[in-house]
Amino acid sequence: MTGPALVLLMLVLAGVGLLVGSFLNVVIHRVPDGQSVVRPRSRCPQCSTPIAARDNVPVVSWLVLRGRCRSCAARIAIRYPLVELATMLVWLVMGAWALATGQLALLPLLLVLGSAGVALVVIDLDHHRLPNAIVLPLYPVTLIGLALAGLLSGEWPIVPALIGALAWLLVVGLPWLVSGGRGMGMGDVKLAPVLGATLGWVALASAIVGLLAGFILGAIVGIALMAIGRAGRRTALAFGPFLLIGALIGLLAGQPLASAYQSWLAG
Numbered sequence: 001m002t003g004p005a006l007v008l009l010m011l012v013l014a015g016v017g018l019l020v021g022s023f024l025n026v027v028i029h030r031v032p033d034g035q036s037v038v039r040p041r042s043r044c045p046q047c048s049t050p051i052a053a054r055d056n057v058p059v060v061s062w063l064v065l066r067g068r069c070r071s072c073a074a075r076i077a078i079r080y081p082l083v084e085l086a087t088m089l090v091w092l093v094m095g096a097w098a099l100a101t102g103q104l105a106l107l108p109l110l111l112v113l114g115s116a117g118v119a120l121v122v123i124d125l126d127h128h129r130l131p132n133a134i135v136l137p138l139y140p141v142t143l144i145g146l147a148l149a150g151l152l153s154g155e156w157p158i159v160p161a162l163i164g165a166l167a168w169l170l171v172v173g174l175p176w177l178v179s180g181g182r183g184m185g186m187g188d189v190k191l192a193p194v195l196g197a198t199l200g201w202v203a204l205a206s207a208i209v210g211l212l213a214g215f216i217l218g219a220i221v222g223i224a225l226m227a228i229g230r231a232g233r234r235t236a237l238a239f240g241p242f243l244l245i246g247a248l249i250g251l252l253a254g255q256p257l258a259s260a261y262q263s264w265l266a267g
């Protein structure tokens with residue numbers, strides 16, 4: 001891809017990522033309560049004034065309004081522009097990864113999973129659960145996304161994808177079974193095979209590194225929270241964010257780490 005085309009692609013990814021992030025704010029706000037994400041239009045939670053289109057421009061409106069509602073001046077949490085920026089960043093990172101590795105065929109699925117991931121991280125931190133309304137549709141979405149990638153690239157790494165899905169299911173599912181659902185939530189178990197299958201499709205190393213990264217991160221944060229007295233041994237930690245960030249690490253670092261390890265072994 002030439003310079004101008006590359007810049008254009010990144011600009012499109014950033015712009016659409018921001019818009020999707022704006023929609024994710026609605027998802028994060030409504031899906032845990034079982035509300036529709038389509039209707040009604042967004043309103044100020046304080047004064048119920050519908051939010052005009054010009055006040056709904058991702059990040060920019062929040063800055064222009066200095067984080068306050070135009071009608072009643074109630075504070076609008078900084079989380080809204082942060083979710084939009086995080087989604088933009090995820091879109092840019094996925095685009096850059098797909099370009100760098102030549103796996104553009106996988107980009108549509110990665111963008112969907114990355115966007116769902118942003119919503120799931122925030123919802124899990126808020127509510128300590130991963131709603132079925134988001135997690136379950138990821139199964140058909142992943143099947144379609146992988147099939148699309150196979151058709152576009154002509155490569156069908158189905159066996160590593162299955163092994164990845166199974167590995168994630170077992171490693172996340174066993175602690176769930178053993179702890180009686182206290183450590184890990186059922187939502188984590190349902191989400192795991194989707195992430196494992198997609199990473200396995202990329203490379204088995206990516207699935208393994210992602211799984212390890214998720215658990216290591218979870219352990220580090222869990223111990224750190226206990227050390228500063230913010231969590232007891234029995235405090236339930238939302239585990240979804242660790243699985244999702246682990247999956248991102250697996251995607252980005254899996255193959256480079258695996259080849260570094262192999263050349264070290266060959267030493």
Ligand SMILES: [Zn+2]
Pocket residue numbers: 044045046047048049069070071072073074
């Ligand atoms: Zn208001």
